[in-house]
Amino acid sequence: MIMTDVRRATSADIEPAADTLAAAFTGYPFIRHVVAADDHERRLRALQRLFLVEIGLAHGAVWVTDDRGAVAVWxxxxxxxxxxxxxxxxxxxxxxxxxxxxxxxxxxxLGPHRPTGPTWFLGAVGVRPDRQGQGLGSAVIRPGLDAADEAGVTAYLETVGERNVRLYRKLGFEVTARVELPDGGPSAWCMSRPPHAG
Incomplete structure (x- = not known):
């Protein structure tokens, strides 16, 4: 396992972080279901950049590894x-x-399955394909979990793929709902993690 420093993202991280998120979500069944196939890669990167800038940096929290090979947007x-x-x-x-x-x-x-109270919502986490399997995803998620614990609130996410469910369970998340996405989409798992003391 290769570890690296994790820090809050700044505006200087936008382009490389958007590249990482786009690379991480290429071929992801959820994205294939909700983003048009024509010019798909451009659309995907633009959507990830939009979410990163207008949601994560402007209204939420974003952590990156120093090389921007992993990104978490909350x-x-x-x-x-x-x-x-x-x-x-x-x-x-x-x-x-x-x-x-x-x-x-x-x-x-998905809306009815989302928490209605104060929540740290993991909207996106991605690791560049050549850096996967090194613990970087967990590393960039951890600060958000720590913040949720400190505030005494739930952390929440939605994912597609049973492999992802297993990974998130290792971080303390449990499945609260399984949703068959409309229009022939894949199954999505809603997962929640109660705050952990100490």
Missing amino acids: TTPDTDAAAAFGPIADRAAELAGDRAGTSARVEQA
Whole structure:
């Protein structure tokens, strides 16, 4: 296992962090389901950059490894979802292309399973393919979990793929719901982690 320093992201990290997230999510079944196939890689990177800049850096928290080979983007209990997501909704739908309707229905399907109280929500975590298997994903997730523990609030995420479920269980998450995504999409697992004392 190769470890590296983890730190809060700054504006200087935007482009390499967006590259990492795009590389990590290439071929991910969830993304394939909600983002148009035409010009897919450009759309994917633009969506990841939009989320990183307009949600994570502007309204939440982002951690990166020093080489930006791993990135975690969170919303926090202080994030005003309407103020954060409202202004980018049209751009996100445009980038989703002909999958915009499906993307909206996926959000509707997952919405009832999301926590309603104060939550640290792990919106995206990605590790560059050539750095996977080195513990970097857990390393960039850990500061958000520590912050949730310190605040005494739940951490939450949604994932696709049973391998991911096993990885998140090692970090203390448990499955709260399994959702068959609409329009023939994959299964998604909603996972929650209660705050840990000390």
